[in-house]
Amino acid sequence: MTVSLSIENVTAHYGTTKVLEDLSLHIAEGELVSLLGSSGCGKTTTLRLVAGFLEPTAGKIRLGERDLTRLPAHNRDIGLVFQTYALFPHLTVRDNVAFGLKQRGVSAGERKRRADDMIDRVGLNALADRYPANLSGGQRQRVALARALVIEPPLLMFDEPLSNLDAKLRVDMRVEIRRLQQANGTTALYVTHDQEEAFSISDRVAIMNAGRIMQLDAPEVLYSRPANAFVADFVGFENMIPMKAIAESGDAVRAEMPGGATLNLPKDTFTVPSQNFILATRPEGLLVAPSGDGIPTSLGLRTYLGRAYQYQCDTAAGELKANGPLAHPYESGSNAVLIPQPEQCCLLPAEAA
Amino acid sequence: MQRKTHPLLIAFAALTFFFLVGPLIIIIGASVSDTSFLTFPPRGLTLHWYQNAFEISAFKRTFVTSLMLAVGGTALSMCIGIPAAYAMARYRVELPRFLGNIFVLPILIPEIVLGFSLMKSLATGINLPIMLSLLIGHALIVLPYCVRVVGASLNSFDFSIEEAAVSLGCPRWKAFFTVLLPNVRAGIIAGFILAFITSLNDVSVSIFLTGPGVSTLPIQLLAHMEQFFDPTIASVSVLLMGVTVAVMAIVERTLGLTFLTK
Numbered sequence: 057m058t059v060s061l062s063i064e065n066v067t068a069h070y071g072t073t074k075v076l077e078d079l080s081l082h083i084a085e086g087e088l089v090s091l092l093g094s095s096g097c098g099k100t101t102t103l104r105l106v107a108g109f110l111e112p113t114a115g116k117i118r119l120g121e122r123d124l125t126r127l128p129a130h131n132r133d134i135g136l137v138f139q140t141y142a143l144f145p146h147l148t149v150r151d152n153v154a155f156g157l158k159q160r161g162v163s164a165g166e167r168k169r170r171a172d173d174m175i176d177r178v179g180l181n182a183l184a185d186r187y188p189a190n191l192s193g194g195q196r197q198r199v200a201l202a203r204a205l206v207i208e209p210p211l212l213m214f215d216e217p218l219s220n221l222d223a224k225l226r227v228d229m230r231v232e233i234r235r236l237q238q239a240n241g242t243t244a245l246y247v248t249h250d251q252e253e254a255f256s257i258s259d260r261v262a263i264m265n266a267g268r269i270m271q272l273d274a275p276e277v278l279y280s281r282p283a284n285a286f287v288a289d290f291v292g293f294e295n296m297i298p299m300k301a302i303a304e305s306g307d308a309v310r311a312e313m314p315g316g317a318t319l320n321l322p323k324d325t326f327t328v329p330s331q332n333f334i335l336a337t338r339p340e341g342l343l344v345a346p347s348g349d350g351i352p353t354s355l356g357l358r359t360y361l362g363r364a365y366q367y368q369c370d371t372a373a374g375e376l377k378a379n380g381p382l383a384h385p386y387e388s389g390s391n392a393v394l395i396p397q398p399e400q401c402c403l404l405p406a407e408a409a
Numbered sequence: 410m411q412r413k414t415h416p417l418l419i420a421f422a423a424l425t426f427f428f429l430v431g432p433l434i435i436i437i438g439a440s441v442s443d444t445s446f447l448t449f450p451p452r453g454l455t456l457h458w459y460q461n462a463f464e465i466s467a468f469k470r471t472f473v474t475s476l477m478l479a480v481g482g483t484a485l486s487m488c489i490g491i492p493a494a495y496a497m498a499r500y501r502v503e504l505p506r507f508l509g510n511i512f513v514l515p516i517l518i519p520e521i522v523l524g525f526s527l528m529k530s531l532a533t534g535i536n537l538p539i540m541l542s543l544l545i546g547h548a549l550i551v552l553p554y555c556v557r558v559v560g561a562s563l564n565s566f567d568f569s570i571e572e573a574a575v576s577l578g579c580p581r582w583k584a585f586f587t588v589l590l591p592n593v594r595a596g597i598i599a600g601f602i603l604a605f606i607t608s609l610n611d612v613s614v615s616i617f618l619t620g621p622g623v624s625t626l627p628i629q630l631l632a633h634m635e636q637f638f639d640p641t642i643a644s645v646s647v648l649l650m651g652v653t654v655a656v657m658a659i660v661e662r663t664l665g666l667t668f669l670t671k
Contacts, residue, residue, distance in 0.1 A: 109572060142573040146591045154578035200573075207577060317477045 058085040058241050059120030059210045061106065064116030067103055069074040069268075075101045076267045079115070088237055090254035096134075099247045101267075103213055106245065108132050111190035113394075119211055130159075135204030135242075137217040141196040143188040148182040149199050156207035156353070174206040175199075191406060193227045205236060211386045212237060212244040230257050251291065255279065263287050266398060285334065285404055293336035293374045295401065297351070301331050311335075313396070314372035321398060332406040339366055341400030342378035344386060348394030351376070355386050369394060416426070433650065440643035443578060447640055454574040458644040461607030462613030471629040474540075479608040480623060483555070483601055489548070491597065497556075498563035512556040515549050523550065524617035532618055546614045551604035558603060562596025602660065606653060 060085040068076040076098045083089045091099035104110045108129030117124045124132055143152050144372075154171040159204055162170070177196040188196055197217060204212060214233065215277050218226040234257040237244050248254050255275035262272040264293070269276060273288045282288035286294065286318045299319070301309040308320045309328045319335075321328065344367060353376070356368035364379040367386065371394065378394050380386060435449045443453025462468055490512070497509055524546070531542035566589070574584040589598070613628045619628050624657060626649070630642050 107572070107576060116646075128580070130580045131573075132576070133578070134576055136573060138569045140567050140569050142567060142569040144570060144574070144592075153466050155574070155579075159578035203573075203577070204470040279540055282649060 135209035344380035350395035494560035520613035522616040528617035558600035
């Protein structure tokens with residue numbers, strides 16, 4: 057059974073503080089959507105509203121045909137995986153997994169069979185009689201996953217499930233989560249502050265800030281075509297360069313950079329939003345060259361990144377970051393130009409700066 | 410490898426031990442003294458005073474009263490204390506901080522004052538039966554232990570465990586009993602023992618609330634001591650220690666005392 061989740065114009069308050077503002081989000085059947093943002097952006101609040109631990113002050117939450125908005129949390133039928141795992145310390149792995157089945161009145165024999173089956177699927181069959189205290193972090197999270205999956209919920213939700221694990225295990229576990237979610241075709245809502253984690257396993261990602269969704273798109277789109285300055289900065293477009301469109305030819309727009317040099321922006325790739333606009337790039341999108349059509353700069357501090365050198369560059373547009381090739385290290389203090397590489401840039405409306 | 414210990418530390422530790430155990434040895438010694446007055450070291454050796462303790466019916470009667478009060482008072486106090494401790498741990502951020510201190514007041518107020526005010530309000534004020542006012546009084550003086558000790562174990566409880574149970578289809582009231590209570594059992598038992606012993610030994614509150622026909626064992630001991638200064642009270646004290654040790658031993662056997670230090 058797969059259903060969609062709809063959050064419709066939801067507003068939420070903590071006391072008198074507004075934490076979510078008219079938020080809407082639709083997750084299609086079998087889709088995994090991540091809420092990504094720093095702490096306090098409202099992502100966990102959203103999850104807790106759907107889980108039923110908080111009540112919205114306005115708006116509706118629907119799971120398939122069911123209206124969840126005022127339904128008690130224990131009737132919502134949602135599989136939840138917590139950051140702290142939240143296993144029952146007084147129960148064995150098997151009884152932890154069987155807990156949800158017991159609440160549903162499944163008979164003891166059937167309970168054991170289905171719990172053991174699920175424990176087997178997460179690869180813990182040797183540990184079924186252990187208590188959570190005797191498991192490693194990764195094993196605990198597998199139990200938590202099995203416990204949430206065994207009730208065959210129409211919706212799975214994850215609240216920063218990997219942040220208590222070490223780096224290598226995080227990568228293994230997120231693959232495992234994605235595999236199980238796709239195998240069951242379960243609709244899923246995933247909350248995290250880790251961009252790589254969100255991008256790697258999600259069908260779509262919602263980047264949140266101050267109780268609003270700033271952009272909801274496929275990871276590939278977010279990564280290369282951020283829609284606004286907040287998202288651009290969030291995904292690593294660290295350089296925001298003010299530009300001015302000065303001429304238009306058949307297939308390109310000619311724009312002036314700080315310092316007076318010009319740059320051709322092909323029309324088939326770029327839509328110039330207004331006469332004054334912002335060109336956003338990552339450090340690798342600015343080529344450091346001795347001379348040419350670019351932004352004049354005095355190179356500052358050089359740092360070694362492994363794949364390149366990075367320079368702090370003092371320019372008419374403020375301090376920019378640019379990566380230079382390993383083959384030609386520039387001395388700090390030397391003069392150079394920064395040439396934007398159009399294919400690694402995106403254009404934003406000017407007021408975003 | 411030999412650990413180096415300062416001689417002053419050994420002396421300090423020995424002294425501490427002596428002060429803790431010394432009085433118990435004196436009482437045990439006095440209780441077997443073959444004299445008609447309390448004395449230490451004992452002169453002669455007899456179990457007469459133990460026999461005497463069992464023969465005085467007032468001791469037996471008040472012991473039963475004391476046991477009932479200790480069990481009943483502690484149970485009543487737990488019924489108030491556990492939900493209070495739960496609320497304060499669960500809603501730590503939302504609730505004002507002074508609430509926690511209110512539950513410690515019975516310890517902070519001099520017990521004499523507490524006893525006197527309880528007498529004025531419960532016994533002579535609204536004329537409650539003696540047993541009932543004693544029960545309320547005892548529940549009140551042990552409340553701080555219940556709230557504090559249970560609270561300590563709730564403070565280290567991860568409340569997302571409770572939410573996990575709810576998300577799996579368990580109503581909140583049921584999750585309280587099936588998930589929360591089993592995980593703070595240690596704190597509840599520790600609180601129960603502390604409260605039980607405090608109630609069993611209480612004098613200053615009980616003395617105001619006892620009345621005609623109803624008394625507790627410590628009050629009876631006090632009354633006995635005013636009339637007879639014989640070693641019977643020492644023997645009763647030893648028996649009381651025995652009861653406490655027995656309670657601890659049963660708990661140790663059934664649950665293990667390690668939970669007290671957890």
